[in-house]
Amino acid sequence: MKYRVGVIGGGQLARMMTVPAINLGIDLKVLAETANSSANLATTVVGDYTDLKTVMDFAKHVDVITFDHEHVPLHILEAVEAAGISVQPPSKALAHAQNKLVMRKALEAIGAPNPRWLAVSSASELHAFIAEFGPEVVVKTPIGGYDGKGVRVVSSSSQVSDWFEPAALSSLGGQLLAEEKVSFTRELAQLSARNPSGEFRAWPVVETRQKNGVCSEVLAPAPNLSNELAEKAKQIAELISSSLGVTGNLAVEMFETTDGKLLVNELAMRPHNSGHFSIEASTTSQFEQHLRAVLDLPLGETTVAEPSVMVNLLGVSDEVDFVENYPEVMKQFASAKLHSYGKSPRIGRKLGHITVVGGTQESALDTALKARALILGVR
Ligand SMILES: Nc1ncnc2c1ncn2[C@@H]1O[C@H](COP(=O)(O)OP(=O)(O)O)[C@@H](O)[C@H]1O
Numbered sequence: 001m002k003y004r005v006g007v008i009g010g011g012q013l014a015r016m017m018t019v020p021a022i023n024l025g026i027d028l029k030v031l032a033e034t035a036n037s038s039a040n041l042a043t044t045v046v047g048d049y050t051d052l053k054t055v056m057d058f059a060k061h062v063d064v065i066t067f068d069h070e071h072v073p074l075h076i077l078e079a080v081e082a083a084g085i086s087v088q089p090p091s092k093a094l095a096h097a098q099n100k101l102v103m104r105k106a107l108e109a110i111g112a113p114n115p116r117w118l119a120v121s122s123a124s125e126l127h128a129f130i131a132e133f134g135p136e137v138v139v140k141t142p143i144g145g146y147d148g149k150g151v152r153v154v155s156s157s158s159q160v161s162d163w164f165e166p167a168a169l170s171s172l173g174g175q176l177l178a179e180e181k182v183s184f185t186r187e188l189a190q191l192s193a194r195n196p197s198g199e200f201r202a203w204p205v206v207e208t209r210q211k212n213g214v215c216s217e218v219l220a221p222a223p224n225l226s227n228e229l230a231e232k233a234k235q236i237a238e239l240i241s242s243s244l245g246v247t248g249n250l251a252v253e254m255f256e257t258t259d260g261k262l263l264v265n266e267l268a269m270r271p272h273n274s275g276h277f278s279i280e281a282s283t284t285s286q287f288e289q290h291l292r293a294v295l296d297l298p299l300g301e302t303t304v305a306e307p308s309v310m311v312n313l314l315g316v317s318d319e320v321d322f323v324e325n326y327p328e329v330m331k332q333f334a335s336a337k338l339h340s341y342g343k344s345p346r347i348g349r350k351l352g353h354i355t356v357v358g359g360t361q362e363s364a365l366d367t368a369l370k371a372r373a374l375i376l377g378v379r
């Protein structure tokens, strides 16, 4: 027999699933957007994931459908489920990772800690929210945002007047999400996995550092986190995954607030940038765990023996491919684990990452930052 997994989306997350799929002898198929996708190492079908027939034809040849991103329209996934094909996470759960308003409502209903928030459908409603929680608040498009696109810090409703234009607003579902601007000391992420049988395992909580709304560095485990908050983060993840019926990986992005609490920022139900450290630093990588979980196999240990640091490699030009700098970086930083996503370079694009495991967290961070500067050719 063969385990057959179909991944929708051909980005780096699908690409990094190919390694454990090879190791476990899992047949991995990818429905990619383009022929030269990051994941084209697996058997790849090129097609439009918003087209029902394309997704249905792809799904017929696998045991389970899972994801590299959360953008597949729910009605398509519901049709796949109705045809008796396993979708993990199921459409009902994935809805919370697709729409931040759906997520806020559900988190409130299950008692997970939200920032103060409101669904607003007009400038005057936003104005009232700013008057109560300002001077600055955060406004988000409920759907379609990523890497800080769709998130604005505003002190006046005029700063999101483009989102209130009737056509824009209706394409966003008729409402925007307004949130208090949380006063936080740092951002954390709790990555976990759950299989359909209900087994749950979590990795240690990590600290994530964003630049311009994009993840830049991840420190695993989060340095100097109290046992109490670490335990709390795990409980929040377990509550969310069991209450919402999440299967596969769940990343819970959180704020550690200045008054020592945790608040949930957002959810992802797939491998997540905050978990790339696990490839080298954990007994079971997030990519292997996701495959095991969606196939309803028993989960692997999530032990992390040594501190590690992951830094993203974001494109600094539209021409230079950092792979050209391998010889020099490998020579100077023999402990750095280099990852390329095989994408053509573009300014700001996530092209790869570097992980350094072991030593102290400070030394790992220092090495990772120096290796990044050298490989990208920046100071
Ligand atoms: N309510 C908030 N208060 C303060 N900062 C926020 C808030 N919401 C988001 N941010 C900041 O904006 C970043 C991106 O927001 P997020 O909702 O995670 O959007 P994305 O989907 O683009 O990742 C967060 O990582 C955080 O740094």
Ligand SMILES: [Mg+2]
Residues within 6 Å of the ligand: 147, 253, 266
């Ligand atoms: Mg985010």
